[in-house]
Amino acid sequence: MIGKGTRAASVRYVLGAALGMASMTGVALAQDAASDALVARGRYLATAADCAACHTAPHGGKPFAGGYGIASPLGSIYASNITPSRTAGIGNYTEAQFSSAVREGIRGDGAHLYPAMPYTSYAKLTDQDIHALYAYFTHEVRPVDERAPATQLPFPFNLRFSMMFWNALYLDNSRFTPDPAKSAEVNRGAYLAIALGHCDTCHTPRNVMMAEIGGKELGGASLGSWIAPNVTPDPVSGIGSWSSDDLFRYLKTGDVPGKAQAAGPMAEAIEHSFQHLTDDDLKAIVAYVRQVPAIRDAADRKSRDSFGLASGREAVIRGAAGTLDNGEKIFTGDCAACHHPSGGGSKDGYYPQLFHNTATGASIPDNLIAAILEGVDRTVNGQHVFMPGFSHGSYVDELSDQDVADVANYVLTQFGNPAVKVSVADVVSIRNGGPKPLLARVGGYIVPAMVAGAVVLLGLIGLIVARRRKA
Ligand code: HEC
Ligand code: HEC
Numbered sequence: 157m158i159g160k161g162t163r164a165a166s167v168r169y170v171l172g173a174a175l176g177m178a179s180m181t182g183v184a185l186a187q188d189a190a191s192d193a194l195v196a197r198g199r200y201l202a203t204a205a206d207c208a209a210c211h212t213a214p215h216g217g218k219p220f221a222g223g224y225g226i227a228s229p230l231g232s233i234y235a236s237n238i239t240p241s242r243t244a245g246i247g248n249y250t251e252a253q254f255s256s257a258v259r260e261g262i263r264g265d266g267a268h269l270y271p272a273m274p275y276t277s278y279a280k281l282t283d284q285d286i287h288a289l290y291a292y293f294t295h296e297v298r299p300v301d302e303r304a305p306a307t308q309l310p311f312p313f314n315l316r317f318s319m320m321f322w323n324a325l326y327l328d329n330s331r332f333t334p335d336p337a338k339s340a341e342v343n344r345g346a347y348l349a350i351a352l353g354h355c356d357t358c359h360t361p362r363n364v365m366m367a368e369i370g371g372k373e374l375g376g377a378s379l380g381s382w383i384a385p386n387v388t389p390d391p392v393s394g395i396g397s398w399s400s401d402d403l404f405r406y407l408k409t410g411d412v413p414g415k416a417q418a419a420g421p422m423a424e425a426i427e428h429s430f431q432h433l434t435d436d437d438l439k440a441i442v443a444y445v446r447q448v449p450a451i452r453d454a455a456d457r458k459s460r461d462s463f464g465l466a467s468g469r470e471a472v473i474r475g476a477a478g479t480l481d482n483g484e485k486i487f488t489g490d491c492a493a494c495h496h497p498s499g500g501g502s503k504d505g506y507y508p509q510l511f512h513n514t515a516t517g518a519s520i521p522d523n524l525i526a527a528i529l530e531g532v533d534r535t536v537n538g539q540h541v542f543m544p545g546f547s548h549g550s551y552v553d554e555l556s557d558q559d560v561a562d563v564a565n566y567v568l569t570q571f572g573n574p575a576v577k578v579s580v581a582d583v584v585s586i587r588n589g590g591p592k593p594l595l596a597r598v599g600g601y602i603v604p605a606m607v608a609g610a611v612v613l614l615g616l617i618g619l620i621v622a623r624r625r626k627a
């Protein structure tokens with residue numbers, strides 16, 4: 157397609173030359189119109205792929221100037237400045253270099269990018285779409301001449317070439333190919349979900365090497381403090397109990413009353429990306445998500461949106477303020493004003509109910525703890541949805557680890573899955589960015605382990621040689 161585009165341009169050039177000066181303006185206009193459409197397409201793709209989520213720093217960062225540190229278990233990885241600045245950004249990138257960076261994780265200077273840049277997903281992008289993205293980033297994005305901070309990971313992860321081995325194992329550098337057995341809508345949805353919407357980068361679990369596990373597509377994964385739950389069509393462990401309209405509404409607004417609200421990284425994805433997609437594209441994503449293979453977790457008994465009911469404890473609470481346990485006291489003081497003492501939320505639905513809510517019905521309480529600590533902050537279609545967080549620095553109330561555990565347990569027994577219990581250690585872990593993958597945990601030991609391995613190997617060789625001599 158890049159080839160075709162160039163050919164079309166050169167045909168125009170030849171035509172222009174043949175027709176002479178008089179019609180040159182007409183040709184130039186036609187070319188501008190074509191590139192306007194191309195740039196607009198690139199803009200839409202950049203939104204669908206949510207390039208800004210990482211490449212624009214939060215709280216007023218200049219568009220695409222980078223600087224946002226992505227907290228990885230190995231340390232912060234800073235997204236680059238990808239404005240067309242020649243000194244600080246990608247102003248000197250050719251389209252081929254841009255394509256290698258986005259689809260293969262190789263920077264303009266040949267160094268390898270960390271997979272925090274989702275090139276394993278973007279590898280599926282078509283040549284046309286890369287062409288449109290390049291046109292957008294070079295023609296419309298404003299150059300910003302400020303360098304993004306450098307990423308400094310601990311040894312051995314600071315050796316960028318080590319990503320070569322990772323890529324050899326885990327980068328499937330093939331473009332998206334439609335599955336002829338599936339409808340055009342499902343194929344479009346697959347392309348958006350995998351190559352652009354990258355649902356899988358968050359919702360597909362990763363192995364110890366932090367690569368997505370094949371065959372576990374959308375099966376659920378921990379992102380640190382938050383969990384991107386199983387969203388396969390399984391009616392118990394996934395979202396098989398949701399209608400297509402529910403899922404459409406969730407992706408467009410982040411709120412499905414009686415089912416789920418989006419906070420954390422999902423809220424960001426909806427705010428910056430999904431709400432801006434056309435309805436047809438959202439419907440295509442829904443059609444795709446609803447036909448991936450269902451995954452069941454043997455421990456699950458019923459769907460996480462089906463737990464709990466309204467509490468009648470308000471009457472009890474009124475006469476018994478002195479005898480309440482800590483969790484109930486905190487709920488009454490810090491939560492009930494919005495979520496109602498019954499847990500039923502507000503009549504207009506702005507404050508959600510806490511029963512029949514995936515955050516309280518899930519078998520892993522991470523999102524409930526994260527919501528209490530970090531709150532909810534999402535702007536969709538001009539409406540700001542906000543719940544204050546209760547962690548350190550909260551302007552409402554700074555809850556201790558014990559307080560968070562107590563109120564979470566109260567909410568779980570009263571409105572959610574009563575079999576799930578939150579410990580102080582769980583709260584400490586979520587406060588500190590969640591469970592660390594094995595790779596991060598062994599990181600410091602990799603080199604000693606390798607040395608130990610080499611010593612053992614040498615020892616074995618020595619043993620074999622000694623035996624041979626004896627024989
Ligand atoms: C999930 C976060 C994330 C998203 C989404 C993302 N990027 Fe990146 N990108 C990064 C990070 C982090 C780096 C730097 C990685 C490193 O230093 O190894 C990077 C690096 C790059 C680079 C290399 C620039 C350089 O010279 O360092 C380019 C080009 C790029 N991204 C383009 C894009 C485009 C285009 C999109 C959207 C289609 C996009 N990125 C979406 C995180 C992201
Ligand atoms: C940046 C990471 C990220 C991306 C990208 C992402 N999700 Fe999510 N998703 C999450 C997290 C985290 C949650 C939990 C949010 C919460 O409970 O507040 C979630 C929740 C959901 C839920 C609600 C599940 C429940 O039980 O409450 C659905 C449905 C969903 N995502 C579908 C999708 C689809 C479809 C895509 C791709 C179009 C997608 N997500 C992309 C992180 C992500």
Ligand code: HEC
Nearest residue numbers: 411417418419490491494506507508515527532541542543
């Ligand atoms: C100032 C009002 C307010 C207070 C106080 C408040 N919430 Fe919320 N809560 C909200 C709003 C708004 C939402 C998000 C609604 C939406 O997404 O549409 C929310 C969402 C939630 C969710 C769903 C989050 C998710 O990720 O799915 C849970 C669980 C929750 N609140 C629990 C609590 C608990 C427990 C407390 C007390 C410690 C509390 N809330 C205090 C307003 C409040």
